[in-house]
Amino acid sequence: MTTTRDRLLTVVSKHAAAAHTALLRRTNGRMGNRFRGGDVVLLTHRGRRSGKQFTTPLLHVRDGDDVVVAASNGGIDSEPQWWLNLQADPRAETEIRGRRRAVVAAPVEDGDRDRLWQALMDKCPTYDEYQAKVRRRIALVRLSPVG
Numbered sequence: 001m002t003t004t005r006d007r008l009l010t011v012v013s014k015h016a017a018a019a020h021t022a023l024l025r026r027t028n029g030r031m032g033n034r035f036r037g038g039d040v041v042l043l044t045h046r047g048r049r050s051g052k053q054f055t056t057p058l059l060h061v062r063d064g065d066d067v068v069v070a071a072s073n074g075g076i077d078s079e080p081q082w083w084l085n086l087q088a089d090p091r092a093e094t095e096i097r098g099r100r101r102a103v104v105a106a107p108v109e110d111g112d113r114d115r116l117w118q119a120l121m122d123k124c125p126t127y128d129e130y131q132a133k134v135r136r137r138i139a140l141v142r143l144s145p146v147g
Contacts, residue, residue, distance in 0.1 A: 003077075039123070041067055042095040043143070045105075047081075048088035056082045060096075061119040063142070067094055068108060068116050071139040075130035083139060094143055101145050108140035116140055 041060040044053055058069040071083040086092060086105040094101050108116055117140060120127050131138050 039096070041069065041143075043069065043082060044093040044095070045082050045085045046089055046091075048085045054082065054085070055095075056080075058082075059120065059124050060143075061116065061123060063112070063116060063119075065145050067096070067103070067143040068120070069141050069143065070117075070120055070127055070130075071141055072127060072130040073134075075126075075133040077134040077136065079136070079139070083141060086141065091146075092143065102147070103143040103145055106142050106144070108142050113140055 039060055040057050042055050042057055044055045046053055060067045060069045062068075071080050073080040090105040092103050092105055094103050117127065120140075127138070
């Protein structure tokens, strides 16, 4: 069940994400590319119902050529829309410091999860706090370049 607090946080984070995306794009990734100690990726994905494109700024870590993000939803106890959209259609685009890449999304396999969770925690230690707030297991998502 979504709480009033979660609904409010969802609205606030939606507006903050739009402002963050605009800043990154206006400065070609020179400003806003770091947040809470982590590196920011813009993830562009297609809405599973609307078919519209949406862009979401997320903290990420690299794993070889892949980018890994957490579907933490800021500690809200529901899956973020971007992750639900990628489960319906895993094709997306990442943008890091103005460089765009076509990617395909997949859940991180259990064998890599602990290592990548720790890598995210090393950049931004709030992920354990987010996990403690929610009943669901926060998914880690691998964004692998196409081709």
